[in-house]
Amino acid sequence: xxxxxxxxxxxxxxxxxxxxxxxxxxxxxxxxxxxxxxxxxxxxxxxxxxxxxxxxxxxxxxxxxxxxxxxxxxxxxxxxxxxxxxxxxxxxxxxxxxxxxxxxxxxxxxxxxxxxxxxxxxxxxxxxxxxxxxxxxxxxxxxxxxxxxxxxxxxxxxxxxxxxxxxxxxxxxxxxxxxxxxxxxxxxxxxxxxxxxxxxxxxxxxxxxxxxxxxxxxxxxxxxxxxxxxxxxxxxxxxxxxxxxxxxxxxxxxxxxxxxxxxxxxxxxxxxxxxxxxxxxxxxxxxxxxxxxxxxxxxxxxxxxxxxxxxxxxxxxxxxxxxxxxxxxxxxxxxxxxxxxxxxxxxxxxxxxxxxxxxxxxxxxxxxxxxxxxxxxxxxxxxxxxxxxxxxxxxxxxxxxxxxxxxxxxxxxxx
Amino acid sequence: xxxxxxxxxxxxxxxxxxxxxxxxxxxxxxxxxxxxxxxxxxxxxxxxxxxxxxxxxxxxxxxxxxxxxxxxxxxxxxxxxxxxxxxxxxxxxxxxxxxxxxxxxxxxxxxxxxxxxxxxxxxxxxxxxxxxxxxxxxxxxxxxxxxxxxxxxxxxxxxxxxxxxxxxxxxxxxxxxxxxxxxxxxxxxxxxxxxxxxxxxxxxxxxxxxxxxxxxxxxxxxxxxxxxxxxxxxxxxx
Numbered sequence: 067x068x069x070x071x072x073x074x075x076x077x078x079x080x081x082x083x084x085x086x087x088x089x090x091x092x093x094x095x096x097x098x099x100x101x102x103x104x105x106x107x108x109x110x111x112x113x114x115x116x117x118x119x120x121x122x123x124x125x126x127x128x129x130x131x132x133x134x135x136x137x138x139x140x141x142x143x144x145x146x147x148x149x150x151x152x153x154x155x156x157x158x159x160x161x162x163x164x165x166x167x168x169x170x171x172x173x174x175x176x177x178x179x180x181x182x183x184x185x186x187x188x189x190x191x192x193x194x195x196x197x198x199x200x201x202x203x204x205x206x207x208x209x210x211x212x213x214x215x216x217x218x219x220x221x222x223x224x225x226x227x228x229x230x231x232x233x234x235x236x237x238x239x240x241x242x243x244x245x246x247x248x249x250x251x252x253x254x255x256x257x258x259x260x261x262x263x264x265x266x267x268x269x270x271x272x273x274x275x276x277x278x279x280x281x282x283x284x285x286x287x288x289x290x291x292x293x294x295x296x297x298x299x300x301x302x303x304x305x306x307x308x309x310x311x312x313x314x315x316x317x318x319x320x321x322x323x324x325x326x327x328x329x330x331x332x333x334x335x336x337x338x339x340x341x342x343x344x345x346x347x348x349x350x351x352x353x354x355x356x357x358x359x360x361x362x363x364x365x366x367x368x369x370x371x372x373x374x375x376x377x378x379x380x381x382x383x384x385x386x387x388x389x390x391x392x393x394x395x396x397x398x399x400x401x402x403x404x405x406x407x408x409x410x411x412x413x414x415x416x417x418x419x420x421x422x423x424x425x426x427x428x429x430x431x432x433x434x435x436x437x438x439x440x441x442x443x444x445x446x447x448x449x450x451x452x453x454x455x456x457x458x459x460x461x462x463x464x465x466x467x468x469x470x471x472x473x474x475x476x477x478x479x480x481x
Numbered sequence: 482x483x484x485x486x487x488x489x490x491x492x493x494x495x496x497x498x499x500x501x502x503x504x505x506x507x508x509x510x511x512x513x514x515x516x517x518x519x520x521x522x523x524x525x526x527x528x529x530x531x532x533x534x535x536x537x538x539x540x541x542x543x544x545x546x547x548x549x550x551x552x553x554x555x556x557x558x559x560x561x562x563x564x565x566x567x568x569x570x571x572x573x574x575x576x577x578x579x580x581x582x583x584x585x586x587x588x589x590x591x592x593x594x595x596x597x598x599x600x601x602x603x604x605x606x607x608x609x610x611x612x613x614x615x616x617x618x619x620x621x622x623x624x625x626x627x628x629x630x631x632x633x634x635x636x637x638x639x640x641x642x643x644x645x646x647x648x649x650x651x652x653x654x655x656x657x658x659x660x661x662x663x664x665x666x667x668x669x670x671x672x673x674x675x676x677x678x679x680x681x682x683x684x685x686x687x688x689x690x691x692x693x694x695x696x697x698x699x700x701x702x703x704x705x706x707x708x709x710x711x712x713x714x715x716x717x718x719x
Contacts, residue, residue, distance in 0.1 A: 069596060075584040384580040387541060388641070389569025389597040391562055474542035477532065477653075 069394075073401040080374070087370040088406055091456070092414035094363040095449050099418045100429055101351050101359070102448055103441045108348065111193075112338040120191075121154075121310055122336035123300040123317060126329040129340075130162070132295035135275065137323060141300040144313040145320040152312040154302035158183055158191035161271055162298050165240025165250060167230060175229045178240060180220065180267035182274045185213035188221070191301050193333075194262050202259045209256030217273045220252035223264040225427045225438075227257060245292055248277050264427055265438055301333070360456055367460030371403050375464040382468050383476035392469045399465035400458070407457030408450050415441075415449025486553055488649060488681040489515035489538055494547035494557075496533050496704070507533045508544070509704035517648075520675050520682045522695030529701040531685045532653060538683055539572055539651045540564040552648055569597045573642030573680075575652035579634040581626040581641075587613065588622040591640045598645065612640040616670060632663030639670060643678070650674075652684040656691050668694050 077084045123141050124131035142157035161182035166172040188210050190196055195206060213219040220238070222230075232238055234254050242248040252269060274296070281290040304310045314330040317323065331339065341348065375382075382395050390398075419441045422429055428438030496508035507530045515521050523531045536542040537549050540556045541564075549557040552571055559567060568574075581590045591612055595605045613619050616636040626634050635655060642650055652671070656664035672694050675682050684691060692698050700707040 072585075072589075072593075072596075075582075075589075079584045380580065381582060384576070384582075385593070386565065387539070387568065387574045388594045389565055389645075391565045391597075394597075474536050477536060477541065 069397075070401070073398060073405055076398070076402050077406060083370055083373070084406060087366060088410040090366045091363060091407060091410035091453065092417075094359050094366070095411045095414035095452050096418050098356060098359045098363075098452055099415050099441060099445045099448060100422070101355055103422075103445060104429065104431055104439045105348070105352055105356075106442060106444070107439050108337075108341060112334045112341065119304060119307065119310060120193075120333040121302040121304060121313065121330055122333050123302065123328050123330045124298075124336065126327040128326065129343075131298050132292070133297040133300075133326060133328060134294045135159075135161075135297045137328065138297050138300065140320070140322055141317065141328070142302070144302060144304075145316040145322065146313075147316075147320070151316050152304070152309050154304055154313060156187075156190050156303040158187035158301040159271060159297060160299040160301070161274055161296050163240075163245060163248075163250070163269070163274055164243035166243055167238060167240065169241035169249075172243070177243065178222070178226060178230060178238075178267050179265075180240075180269050182269055182271035185210045185219075185268075185270055187301075188213075188268060191303065192263075195259065198259060206256075206259060212255040213270055216253060216255065217270045217276070218250075218252050219255040220267055220269045221256045221258060222254055222267040223258045224260060225264040226267060227254070229265075245274070245278075245290070248274070248281065248290065250274070250277060261440070302330075360452065360459075363452065363456040364459040367403055367407060367457055368464065369460075371399060371461040371464040372467075374402070375399060375468045378468070379471050380476055382471040383473045386471070386473045395471070396465050396469040399468045400461055403457040403461030403465070404454060407453030407460075409453070411449040411451070411453025412446060413449075415445045418449075419443070419445050486517075487514040487550075488517040488519070488552060489513075489683065490548075490550040491534070491538065492548045492550070494534075494537060494544040494549060496530070496537065496542070497545050507704050508537075510547070511701075511704065511706055512547075513699060513706060515681060515683060517681055518675070518679050520672070520694065520696045521684070522692045522698045523683065523685045523701060524687070524692055524698060525701035525707070528703075530704040531701055534701065535651050535653055535683065535685050538649075539574055540568055565597075569594055569645060571647050571649060573645065573647040573650040575635070575638050575642045575650065575655045577654040577657040579626070579631075579638045579658075581634055581637055583626050586623045586625055587618060587629065587637045587640075590626070590637055591644050594641060594645050608644050608646075609640075612644040613637075615643065615674065616640045630663070631659050632666055635659060635663070635667050636670065639667070639674070643674060643680070646678075648681060650680050650682045652682065652686075654686055654688070655684065656686065656688050661690075664688065664690060 125133050138159045142154070142159065144152060144154045146153045162179070163182050164177065164179045167176040188195055189203070189207060198206060209221050213221065227233070230238070232254060234256060237251060237253050239249060239251045242250070250273060258264065258266065278290050278293050278296060281293070282288055302313060304313055310332060317328065317330045385395060422441045428440050430438050491511060491513045494508050494511050495506070497504050497506045511534065523534060525531050533542065537544055538551065540551070540559065544557055547557070548555055554567065556564060556567060582593070588609055591609045592605055595608060610619065613622065616639050618633060618636050618640065621629060621633060626637070629637065655671070656667055659667060668691055671682060674680055684695065686692055697709055697711060699709045
């Protein structure tokens with residue numbers, strides 16, 4: 067028998083208590099993993115890059131941003147007008163189109179939200195899609211190829227496709243939600259690679275523009291109310307911060323964007339601006355919910371270990387009689403808490419990772435323009451870390467108490 | 482250790498406890514010697530200081546005054562850590578209520594003290610098997626305490642006490658929780674161990690049957706040595 071085996075066997079002493087403590091740990095690690103996954107993702111998308119960064123141009127004073135499409139061409143060139151001006155390496159426009167399959171009964175499941183863009187930009191400008199491994203990139207390129215020859219082509223995320231109960235190859239008609247009376251018919255030509263766009267869709271912007279152009283013909287020559295507000299975002303890729311600063315200055319100083327005026331910011335800064343509306347919620351998640359879970363977990367473990375230590379005072383005294391030193395007793399109690407915490411934490415994080423990513427299709431937590439969040443692989447480390455940290459915090463005092471058990475006090479029959 | 486030096490020397494030991502303003506004297510200037518290989522019984526009424534004396538000899542407590550020497554070492558001046566190491570190597574302790582770990586098998590319980598020594602797994606195994614054979618439980622290795630009778634549990638306790646081959650064995654009423662038949666078996670076993678392994682045994686007991694096995698019987702009363710006698714074959718008055 068080894069010391070570790072002794073620790074393991076001690077955990078089997080009161081199976082119900084150990085199981086309940088482990089389950090409590092798993093539940094709290096589960097919640098913590100969800101919260102931290104969202105925070106970690108938001109942190110990553112708002113972290114500034116110094117090289118190969120993306121900038122976003124949006125309407126300056128209004129959310130959601132709605133700019134005239136006439137801005138698209140010049141903004142895509144970074145408002146460069148002189149030979150010395152810096153031009154972005156690449157650019158992409160976004161026009162948001164939301165539609166429902168059923169105009170009379172609009173539900174979450176029969177609705178679809180799509181980006182109107184230039185299909186080629188799916189390969190070069192869309193976050194994460196521009197960094198796909200070669201094999202998956204080739205699959206996406208094949209879909210983009212179909213979109214080039216078919217203005218009504220639609221690429222859909224796999225979760226959204228499942229939600230609307232359609233398959234690749236089927237045709238659908240969407241009744242406009244934000245573009246009133248602009249109903250579009252699509253042919254589903256492919257699915258997004260698994261991941262960030264599982265609930266999104268994208269189509270050729272020309273299709274929406276054509277529909278807007280055709281609208282006056284059936285409405286007494288009046289343009290669609292959103293005709294001059296159809297450009298929501300322009301993405302620019304610049305090589306470094308210096309180039310970004312230059313492009314930003316060009317756009318700021320350009321007379322082309324007077325009404326409405328626009329602003330240019332890095333993508334991370336832009337996302338941070340979007341998230342500003344959720345600042346209190348995020349603060350609460352980060353500084354209230356997260357710590358509260360850790361403290362609760364530490365207390366759960368402290369309670370279980372304290373009861374165990376109280377019940378085993380005589381046993382610790384016996385161990386000391388047998389030659390165990392105080393630090394052996396300390397390590398024994400800490401070891402039990404650590405083993406329980408690490409095992410439960412790791413198991414919980416692993417199960418959370420598997421079920422959220424592979425079964426549930428992400429955490430449905432719509433915030434800003436992010437629809438769902440996924441558990442990063444780092445969560446396994448968090449689970450183990452939470453287990454270690456809370457086990458140490460929770461068992462420190464009980465372990466010290468066990469270490470300090472006085473043999474003579476325990477076995478004294480006189481006094 | 483030479484034959485002239487006592488295995489245990491308790492030299493003018495006082496032990497008192499302070500309870501608020503009240504001082505409770507448990508041992509009052511007690512002196513005694515135990516020779517190597519001797520089997521000494523400690524008897525006396527409740528509160529006479531038997532267990533306190535046993536704890537001092539086992540290095541589980543320290544005297545308020547005086548010195549305790551065991552095997553030529555002054556254990557009364559050792560630190561807690563030194564005492565723990567000393568106990569591992571030199572002392573076997575037999576409890577009245579066995580105090581076996583319920584989650585461990587008989588084998589594992591006996592192995593516990595060896596975990597504190599630098600032994601290989603095979604060395605540990607050899608010593609555990611030898612100890613369990615000596616107490617007649619070689620066929621109960623995997624049994625947990627709950628699956629053993631009281632007498633068998635005490636045998637495991639004795640095996641645990643002798644597994645490190647200590648020079649001194651102290652026992653605190655080892656038959657106190659046993660029926661008459663088991664008590665006799667345990668006393669037979671202790672006597673056999675003393676004879677075959679030449680161990681020094683100090684035993685606290687209220688049991689006349691246990692006392693009559695001792696070479697020398699010490700009576701304590703109010704923290705002092707009230708007398709000693711050689712037990713007669715007819716038994717010792719309780």
